Amino acid sequence: MNFVAALNDVAAKNLRVLEEHIRKAIVKDSFIFEACEPLFKGGKRLRPMLFLLCANSKTDCPPEKTMPLATALELIHTASLVHDDIIDTSKKRRGVETANSKYGAQIAVLVGDYLFAKAFQLVAENNYGAQVQLILSKLVKNLCVGEIMQDRSLFEVPTLTEYYTRINLKTAIFLSSCCRLGAIVSKMDNHEVENLTAYGSGLGLAFQIIDDLLDFFGDEKITGKPRGGDLKSGVITLPVIRALEISDEASTLRKIATSGADVEAAIKIIQATDAVDYCRTRAEAHIESARVNLPFTLKTSVALALEQIADFIVDRTR
Amino acid sequence: MNFVAALNDVAAKNLRVLEEHIRKAIVKDSFIFEACEPLFKGGKRLRPMLFLLCANSKTDCPPEKTMPLATALELIHTASLVHDDIIDTSKKRRGVETANSKYGAQIAVLVGDYLFAKAFQLVAENNYGAQVQLILSKLVKNLCVGEIMQDRSLFEVPTLTEYYTRINLKTAIFLSSCCRLGAIVSKMDNHEVENLTAYGSGLGLAFQIIDDLLDFFGDEKITGKPRGGDLKSGVITLPVIRALEISDEASTLRKIATSGADVEAAIKIIQATDAVDYCRTRAEAHIESARVNLPFTLKTSVALALEQIADFIVDRTR
Numbered sequence: 001m002n003f004v005a006a007l008n009d010v011a012a013k014n015l016r017v018l019e020e021h022i023r024k025a026i027v028k029d030s031f032i033f034e035a036c037e038p039l040f041k042g043g044k045r046l047r048p049m050l051f052l053l054c055a056n057s058k059t060d061c062p063p064e065k066t067m068p069l070a071t072a073l074e075l076i077h078t079a080s081l082v083h084d085d086i087i088d089t090s091k092k093r094r095g096v097e098t099a100n101s102k103y104g105a106q107i108a109v110l111v112g113d114y115l116f117a118k119a120f121q122l123v124a125e126n127n128y129g130a131q132v133q134l135i136l137s138k139l140v141k142n143l144c145v146g147e148i149m150q151d152r153s154l155f156e157v158p159t160l161t162e163y164y165t166r167i168n169l170k171t172a173i174f175l176s177s178c179c180r181l182g183a184i185v186s187k188m189d190n191h192e193v194e195n196l197t198a199y200g201s202g203l204g205l206a207f208q209i210i211d212d213l214l215d216f217f218g219d220e221k222i223t224g225k226p227r228g229g230d231l232k233s234g235v236i237t238l239p240v241i242r243a244l245e246i247s248d249e250a251s252t253l254r255k256i257a258t259s260g261a262d263v264e265a266a267i268k269i270i271q272a273t274d275a276v277d278y279c280r281t282r283a284e285a286h287i288e289s290a291r292v293n294l295p296f297t298l299k300t301s302v303a304l305a306l307e308q309i310a311d312f313i314v315d316r317t318r
Numbered sequence: 319m320n321f322v323a324a325l326n327d328v329a330a331k332n333l334r335v336l337e338e339h340i341r342k343a344i345v346k347d348s349f350i351f352e353a354c355e356p357l358f359k360g361g362k363r364l365r366p367m368l369f370l371l372c373a374n375s376k377t378d379c380p381p382e383k384t385m386p387l388a389t390a391l392e393l394i395h396t397a398s399l400v401h402d403d404i405i406d407t408s409k410k411r412r413g414v415e416t417a418n419s420k421y422g423a424q425i426a427v428l429v430g431d432y433l434f435a436k437a438f439q440l441v442a443e444n445n446y447g448a449q450v451q452l453i454l455s456k457l458v459k460n461l462c463v464g465e466i467m468q469d470r471s472l473f474e475v476p477t478l479t480e481y482y483t484r485i486n487l488k489t490a491i492f493l494s495s496c497c498r499l500g501a502i503v504s505k506m507d508n509h510e511v512e513n514l515t516a517y518g519s520g521l522g523l524a525f526q527i528i529d530d531l532l533d534f535f536g537d538e539k540i541t542g543k544p545r546g547g548d549l550k551s552g553v554i555t556l557p558v559i560r561a562l563e564i565s566d567e568a569s570t571l572r573k574i575a576t577s578g579a580d581v582e583a584a585i586k587i588i589q590a591t592d593a594v595d596y597c598r599t600r601a602e603a604h605i606e607s608a609r610v611n612l613p614f615t616l617k618t619s620v621a622l623a624l625e626q627i628a629d630f631i632v633d634r635t636r
């Protein structure tokens with residue numbers, strides 16, 4: 001299922017305006033544009049879309065109040081992808097050649113830094129205030145801590161708590177911050193701010209669990225990545241953690257997980273357990289928690305779009 | 319001459335308080351501290367010191383109003399060094415092993431990102447306002463554009479204008495922003511803000527020209543770097559630009575500069591011209607311009623420290 005197809009008219013209209021703003025944010029310098037423009041192709045725009053929907057969920061918030069921050073969120077997300085691709089020495093992202101592969105690590109580091117800085121510039125220029133700046137800077141810091149945590153414990157089996165801490169830092173805080181910012185910018189009351197934050201958090205946890213599942217069992221033609229890539233590179237995720245708990249072949253699986261060798265055998269061992277169902281159930285529980293946190297006070301059209309995003313996240317195939 | 323020894327009591331007292339604040343900013347996470355602490359050893363603290371002196375140049379500005387931003391400036395500088403060291407694949411910086419060499423490029427990218435984010439967090443938490451945020455984000459963006467410009471034109475001879483654009487983006491804007499921020503935070507009048515900004519800009523241009531000179535003619539034992547490192551890696555600086563203009567052996571020098579081979583021969587060609595004197599004269603002119611821009615209204619002790627910094631910059635040997 002395509003993300004954009006899953007969106008209703010409200011969301012789709014926002015998306016078109018957002019694309020113009022992203023383009024405007026990177027046109028200044030000709031090389032920056034040349035290097036950055038391909039990076040913005042093919043993204044789902046999930047983060048700015050969550051922000052925009054939440055910002056417009058009670059009354060219409062004027063685009064000049066929302067679009068700069070929506071753009072900043074996508075710039076931050078893209079910057080983190082550019083830096084991740086250096087880390088993973090990935091060749092392709094969103095279907096196009098990565099900055100790292102095209103221009104080398106040197107330029108890729110700087111292009112990522114540029115996008116981070118440009119995001120903070122957009123926010124300062126549009127006077128969003130210290131609270132918004134603080135949420136954004138903490139979000140970036142948490143992304144880094146989550147990634148560092150992951151890189152520092154490659155080929156080590158995390159506890160369930162460690163796994164959740166990591167996906168919270170890497171993904172859930174980002175998604176919940178987008179929703180929280182939307183609620184703050186549109187001046188919703190505290191209760192609504194907290195509820196939309198909780199919606200985003202549930203969404204984020206489910207999103208990452210499904211991501212980790214797709215890494216093993218997704219259709220390579222759709223995901224564009226070889227199966228078991230995470231395990232091979234030492235990132236041990238929920239399907240493995242679950243299978244290690246209950247499989248008769250746990251010791252073999254542990255050897256594979258802590259060495260990265262023979263990923264296909266690991267996939268068979270995981271498939272012989274209830275790990276896939278277990279992960280789906282966990283993801284669905286987080287989506288359910290997201291759903292029940294949606295305030296009753298939202299406009300129907302927006303509530304519907306936020307529900308559609310929740311559906312999309314568990315049903316997606318890439 | 320040692321930078322700290324060049325400072326008077328006012329500056330030295332600030333420096334001690336600053337060190338505590340830097341330490342506090344990175345202690346949160348044990349790995350971050352382990353990775354970051356060595357990075358902060360041995361730095362000159364030139365940027366936060368300029369900020370602190372300017373902030374205290376008319377009346378005493380309370381430390382709680384200045385130290386978070388001073389710390390943020392040093393975090394940003396250090397983050398940019400960490401990312402530069404990935405770019406240059408340097409093994410040592412400030413006399414200690416680089417993050418890149420110790421933990422690999424992966425972690426070094428993230429540690430730099432963490433420091434950038436932490437800097438913006440400090441500024442948001444302490445309510446410096448949109449104007450300060452904007453100066454900081456533009457400063458980081460300009461650093462990136464300057465570095466990208468440099469990386470994209472390695473082994474190409476820049477025009478004088480291109481050289482000045484690059485050192486302005488890479489160094490002068492940072493130093494002038496530090497002074498400007500000091501003047502803004504201490505609520506100086508517009509005239510003083512502009513003058514201190516101009517002081518910082520002159521300082522920055524001189525600083526980079528001397529840096530470029532030291533790269534060729536500094537004492538390796540003091541600079542800790544082999545002579546001609548810039549030329550070897552394709553970065554063509556003012557001594558070369560000047561020598562190309564007037565040397566009889568310009569065509570040989572051009573071949574060396576555009577290939578990076580035989581740096582020792584290039585040094586001899588440059589030395590046979592007036593390039594060293596020319597660069598010194600340019601640097602001194604920028605320092606002089608910095609000096610004349612110092613407002614008369616400053617406290618004597620601070621004016622003296624700012625003059626000492628100007629002296630230090632042309633006299634330094636590393």
